[in-house]
Amino acid sequence: MARAITEVDALEVIRAGHTGRLGCIDNNEPYVVPINYLLDDGAIYSHSLPGKKTNAMRAHRRVCVQVDDVEGDFGWRSAIAFGDFEEIDQEYERQVFLTKLLSIFPKLTPVESTMAHDAAAPDSIVFRIVIDRVTGVEEE
Amino acid sequence: MARAITEVDALEVIRAGHTGRLGCIDNNEPYVVPINYLLDDGAIYSHSLPGKKTNAMRAHRRVCVQVDDVEGDFGWRSAIAFGDFEEIDQEYERQVFLTKLLSIFPKLTPVESTMAHDAAAPDSIVFRIVIDRVTGVEEE
Numbered sequence: 001m002a003r004a005i006t007e008v009d010a011l012e013v014i015r016a017g018h019t020g021r022l023g024c025i026d027n028n029e030p031y032v033v034p035i036n037y038l039l040d041d042g043a044i045y046s047h048s049l050p051g052k053k054t055n056a057m058r059a060h061r062r063v064c065v066q067v068d069d070v071e072g073d074f075g076w077r078s079a080i081a082f083g084d085f086e087e088i089d090q091e092y093e094r095q096v097f098l099t100k101l102l103s104i105f106p107k108l109t110p111v112e113s114t115m116a117h118d119a120a121a122p123d124s125i126v127f128r129i130v131i132d133r134v135t136g137v138e139e140e
Numbered sequence: 141m142a143r144a145i146t147e148v149d150a151l152e153v154i155r156a157g158h159t160g161r162l163g164c165i166d167n168n169e170p171y172v173v174p175i176n177y178l179l180d181d182g183a184i185y186s187h188s189l190p191g192k193k194t195n196a197m198r199a200h201r202r203v204c205v206q207v208d209d210v211e212g213d214f215g216w217r218s219a220i221a222f223g224d225f226e227e228i229d230q231e232y233e234r235q236v237f238l239t240k241l242l243s244i245f246p247k248l249t250p251v252e253s254t255m256a257h258d259a260a261a262p263d264s265i266v267f268r269i270v271i272d273r274v275t276g277v278e279e280e
Binding site: 021023024025028029030031032033034062063064065066068078080082 | 161163164165168169170171172173174202203204205206208218220222
């Protein structure tokens with residue numbers, strides 16, 4: 001049976017993961033997409049080209065990110081972090097996190113890699129989700 | 141760059157997968173959990189013990205299931221099916237799908253396996269999501 005894990009352990013699942021599933025609400029309908037992310041100081045950072053996902057988060061800021069570890073030594077663990085979407089508009093901070101994200105995920109496309117080195121590229125949206133609640137379960 | 145795939149290909153990603161991420165809405169907040177499922181005649185079937193997930197779906201029937209295939213020959217593909225939650229109350233149909241689900245996913249816990257052979261076990265909720273829209277993207 002699955003059982004709850006502590007907030008600390010749930011946050012560790014999020015920290016250890018690199019790919020999660022972002023859940024957002026689009027016109028009263030749930031929408032889920034895979035994202036690459038990094039955890040920094042209690043917030044999940046990611047980036048995206050403009051589209052359905054970013055439109056949905058701008059319209060309904062409450063989102064979640066679910067991360068699981070099914071290959072680990074602990075059977076499986078799944079964690080979910082809830083928080084509010086915040087777009088990073090300040091250009092220096094935007095570049096710092098875009099560069100960090102691209103250094104962690106080298107398999108990004110050439111277009112995205114170009115963006116990281118082109119401060120004029122306006123299209124890539126960098127955002128954070130400030131976590132205010134995290135829960136998790138595990139099954140051994 | 142990711143590009144859209146056809147509905148037929150997106151449904152094939154769903155059919156080929158066994159684990160997806162169910163997205164639902166819980167008190168105006170998105171909620172995402174991994175589920176095992178099977179696709180049968182245009183609907184996703186799964187089961188769950190009572191809890192947050194089933195409470196959320198009963199209160200807000202509009203849900204989605206996201207499935208991705210990152211290990212395939214096609215780079216990666218991700219698909220998302222949208223539909224309405226329907227609880228399967230009719231006992232014969234409930235047993236048929238519970239047995240099918242448990243035959244596909246032999247790693248279920250002893251408690252769940254017991255349920256499959258015990259028609260009196262009332263706790264396990266069997267449900268389907270009748271798909272009315274499916275979309276997908278791929279990146280080679």
